[in-house]
Amino acid sequence: MTGLDLRRTLARSRPRFWLYLAGPALVGLAYAADGTGDLLSAPALALVAYFLVPANVYLYGVNDVYDADVDAENPKKEDKEVRYRGERGVVALVGLTGALGLALAAWLPRAAPWIVGFLALGWAYSAPPRLKTRPPLDSLSNGLYVLPGIAAYAALAGSIPPLLAVLGGWLWTMAMHTFSAIPDIDPDRRAGIDTTATVLGARRALAYCGACWLLAAVAFALLDPRAGLLFGVYPVLALALNLADVDLSRAYWWFPALNTAVGALFACAGLWGVLRG
Numbered sequence: 077m078t079g080l081d082l083r084r085t086l087a088r089s090r091p092r093f094w095l096y097l098a099g100p101a102l103v104g105l106a107y108a109a110d111g112t113g114d115l116l117s118a119p120a121l122a123l124v125a126y127f128l129v130p131a132n133v134y135l136y137g138v139n140d141v142y143d144a145d146v147d148a149e150n151p152k153k154e155d156k157e158v159r160y161r162g163e164r165g166v167v168a169l170v171g172l173t174g175a176l177g178l179a180l181a182a183w184l185p186r187a188a189p190w191i192v193g194f195l196a197l198g199w200a201y202s203a204p205p206r207l208k209t210r211p212p213l214d215s216l217s218n219g220l221y222v223l224p225g226i227a228a229y230a231a232l233a234g235s236i237p238p239l240l241a242v243l244g245g246w247l248w249t250m251a252m253h254t255f256s257a258i259p260d261i262d263p264d265r266r267a268g269i270d271t272t273a274t275v276l277g278a279r280r281a282l283a284y285c286g287a288c289w290l291l292a293a294v295a296f297a298l299l300d301p302r303a304g305l306l307f308g309v310y311p312v313l314a315l316a317l318n319l320a321d322v323d324l325s326r327a328y329w330w331f332p333a334l335n336t337a338v339g340a341l342f343a344c345a346g347l348w349g350v351l352r353g
Contacts, residue, residue, distance in 0.1 A: 101223030106346030108232035134173035190227035206342030218253035244295035251288035
């Protein structure tokens with residue numbers, strides 16, 4: 077693989093969003109670990125490594141291959157992302173990274189259902205049945221971003237996280253998905269693609285995101301009020317964006333930094349518990 081191909085592959089995997097998969101895995105490990113030894117165990121390191129890069133290559137590779145026609149109208153592919161142009165190597169990488177995920181599932185049977193669930197939803201979102209074009213399933217299926225966290229937690233603890241945490245995380249991802257689709261409303265409509273965002277329109281889609289984020293904050297607050305306050309940043313921000321009439325296509329690019337900061341604080345709280353223990 078040439079340097080140019082490697083750069084395009086990394087760009088295709090959306091480096092800005094790597095932590096959207098690896099972050100939940102880190103959070104799951106932080107809250108499941110009984111000690112620092114668990115955090116440095118082979119299963120923990122393998123899960124973080126897989127969900128940091130290969131899983132992103134798989135997820136966004138499937139998306140790019142099946143969205144080639146739609147992306148021809150998408151301005152994000154001009155500067156922020158890479159447009160798929162029929163490269164055969166992309167299909168091979170999708171197959172390779174998918175197989176790597178299945179191998180990881182076979183090695184970690186307690187995490188296997190959630191790893192396989194991630195691979196299945198990641199495929200079904202963009203490939204037939206193309207859940208991304210079937211609102212509200214496009215939003216609901218985005219809970220796939222929670223599955224790395226459940227997998228990591230299960231690998232160490234042997235059980236799933238508290239259901240309120242799973243619900244809060246799932247609602248958060250539903251909101252984040254629709255928010256990320258708002259900048260794509262015009263190109264999606266021109267391409268004849270239906271999403272929750274195209275159905276609702278920009279302002280009502282933002283209200284939907286705010287409602288999902290609010291419910292997520294409530295779910296986390298029932299577990300720990302501090303977590304509720306942390307995730308309460310999102311509905312407040314959604315309201316502020318609406319009142320200030322901010323260009324949502326520009327605001328969308330603020331969220332990787334915000335999500336990284338919130339996720340880091342959430343993970344550090346779990347790690348603090350491990351260190352104290």
